[in-house]
Amino acid sequence: LVLLLVALGLRSRRPRSFPPGPWALPLVGNILALDFNNLHNDMTKLAEQYGNVYSLKMGPVWTVVLNGFSTLQEGLSKGDHMSDRPAFPIHTDVLPDLGIIFANGYSWKQQRRFALSTLKYFGVGKKSLESSILEEFRYMSKEIASHKGKPFNLHFLMNNAVSNIICSLIFGHRFDYKDEKFLQLITLLDKGVQIEGSIWAQLYNAFPVLMRRLPGPHHTLQKVYRDIMDLMKTEMNKHREDWNPSDPRDFIDCFLTEIQKHQDKRDDEPDACFDEGNLVMCSFDLFGAGTETTSTTLRWGVLYMAKYTEIQEKVQEEIDSVIGQSREPSMEDRPNMPYTDAVIHEIQRIGNVVPLNLPHMTNRDVQIGGYTIPKGVIVMPNLTSVLFDKNEWETPNTFNPGHFLNKEGKFVQRAAFIPFSVGKRVCLGENLARMELFLLFTSFLQRFTFSMPPGVEAVFKPRFSITLSPQPYQICATLREE
Numbered sequence: 420l421v422l423l424l425v426a427l428g429l430r431s432r433r434p435r436s437f438p439p440g441p442w443a444l445p446l447v448g449n450i451l452a453l454d455f456n457n458l459h460n461d462m463t464k465l466a467e468q469y470g471n472v473y474s475l476k477m478g479p480v481w482t483v484v485l486n487g488f489s490t491l492q493e494g495l496s497k498g499d500h501m502s503d504r505p506a507f508p509i510h511t512d513v514l515p516d517l518g519i520i521f522a523n524g525y526s527w528k529q530q531r532r533f534a535l536s537t538l539k540y541f542g543v544g545k546k547s548l549e550s551s552i553l554e555e556f557r558y559m560s561k562e563i564a565s566h567k568g569k570p571f572n573l574h575f576l577m578n579n580a581v582s583n584i585i586c587s588l589i590f591g592h593r594f595d596y597k598d599e600k601f602l603q604l605i606t607l608l609d610k611g612v613q614i615e616g617s618i619w620a621q622l623y624n625a626f627p628v629l630m631r632r633l634p635g636p637h638h639t640l641q642k643v644y645r646d647i648m649d650l651m652k653t654e655m656n657k658h659r660e661d662w663n664p665s666d667p668r669d670f671i672d673c674f675l676t677e678i679q680k681h682q683d684k685r686d687d688e689p690d691a692c693f694d695e696g697n698l699v700m701c702s703f704d705l706f707g708a709g710t711e712t713t714s715t716t717l718r719w720g721v722l723y724m725a726k727y728t729e730i731q732e733k734v735q736e737e738i739d740s741v742i743g744q745s746r747e748p749s750m751e752d753r754p755n756m757p758y759t760d761a762v763i764h765e766i767q768r769i770g771n772v773v774p775l776n777l778p779h780m781t782n783r784d785v786q787i788g789g790y791t792i793p794k795g796v797i798v799m800p801n802l803t804s805v806l807f808d809k810n811e812w813e814t815p816n817t818f819n820p821g822h823f824l825n826k827e828g829k830f831v832q833r834a835a836f837i838p839f840s841v842g843k844r845v846c847l848g849e850n851l852a853r854m855e856l857f858l859l860f861t862s863f864l865q866r867f868t869f870s871m872p873p874g875v876e877a878v879f880k881p882r883f884s885i886t887l888s889p890q891p892y893q894i895c896a897t898l899r900e901e
């Protein structure tokens with residue numbers, strides 16, 4: 420037994436060139452010492468003790484955590500040596516294809532390029548998409564108005580509406596808010612996102628053989644994945660029935676055309692994975708990544724407006740003077756609305772919706788912060804450490820739109836504002852998200868004033884997972900014309 424313990428102790432020792440970090444237990448490493456309800460803050464605090472580059476052991480797997488703006492810049496922006504993604508058993512056990520988010524190398528580059536150009540073709544950054552975002556707002560606005568200023572929870576309405584915008588791009592249509600099946604899927608996605616950031620998912624990735632046999636929420640997560648994949652497959656099959664390559668309606672139609680092109684490819688060409696499995700997986704990625712993030716940001720936005728009523732009023736004053744009440748907002752209004760723009764940026768900064776970023780992996784030996792990180796090591800670029808860095812922000816823990824305004828009240832871009840990350844893996848939906856955030860947030864405050872129900876205080880302690888979201892809350896939305 421003693422020999423076994425010594426052997427385990429030796430095996431769990433930190434490799435010599437590795438950055439420092441807390442002492443890791445044999446087998447479980449540091450997993451049990453971390454608070455999975457507050458992981459982003461735990462990770463940020465560890466940097467105070469061990470420096471901006473430190474290492475942790477998640478079960479048997481070494482992970483390097485990068486903290487602070489300049490370290491993330493150094494790690495992610497210079498070259499592509501950290502742009503791979505690790506393969507996690509919790510995904511690979513049920514998702515056979517890699518799509519975009521978890522793809523690497525040639526296939527990832529091709530799929531990413533294709534998705535970006537297809538989203539652009541269907542209007543991301545253009546007027547045509549503006550009208551479909553505003554159309555979605557009209558549906559949502561009717562629902563919100565139906566509560567007549569009484570408290571209600573807008574969580575799933577927001578998820579549904581934001582999801583419809585990405586669904587219009589992928590499937591060419593939206594879903595009715597009363598579509599039970601779709602609502603169930605959106606609810607499942609939300610549940611899945613919560614489990615994805617929990618200790619269960621970490622344990623599964625660290626000990627897959629054991630966890631496959633043990634009951635627990637990790638199986639619910641895998642069921643959620645399967646259900647979403649089924650929706651994607653159904654949509655793909657429906658598209659096949661009336662697909663006309665010369666008149667593409669959406670992302671799926673374009674992907675079907677791409678599959679046809681690649682069927683004629685020569686054997687010696689590298690595989691870009693344009694096949695049906697990857698069509699389903701790429702649609703899954705865009706749907707998942709495009710729903711939860713933007714919707715959560717807007718839910719934070721509504722909560723902050725209900726709490727800071729004087730800021731809400733200032734945004735409404737700007738809306739009234741630049742847009743008025745007789746027309747809808749447009750992206751062209753943004754340069755004339757510095758205060759609103761600053762408020763949206765501050766919501767994103769303090770909302771910190773993807774607190775620990777998505778995991779990266781080194782694809783060669785990498786020097787960072789004076790340490791050598793070998794090829795194949797998981798890297799966590801901690802976005803919280805940048806968005807709350809006291810060297811970058813005057814009042815990092817306070818909601819302060821002034822972070823993005825100069826003395827003359829003009830909007831100023833801040834380099835450390837990186838909620839979409841930076842480098843080769845930077846969020847693929849950034850332009851879409853920015854359009855959604857501006858148009859929806861402005862439309863909300865043009866039509867409604869938000870307040871907390873009488874006697875209820877806004878709670879800002881977030882629910883930690885792969886995203887940071889507000890605790891469920893009730894809100895009152897009063898029509899402004901009343």
Ligand code: HEM
Nearest residue numbers: 520708709712713716773777838839840844846847848852
């Ligand atoms: C990746 C944030 C909206 C699609 C990411 C990453 C972050 C992020 C932090 C990881 C970057 C990295 O690994 O370094 C956000 C935020 C959003 C948002 C804060 C909204 C406020 C969207 C939307 C879409 C989208 C609307 C839909 C098109 C993706 C995809 C990736 C990604 C496909 C993976 C990119 C890759 O691996 O190459 N996002 N995102 N995101 N995002 Fe977003």
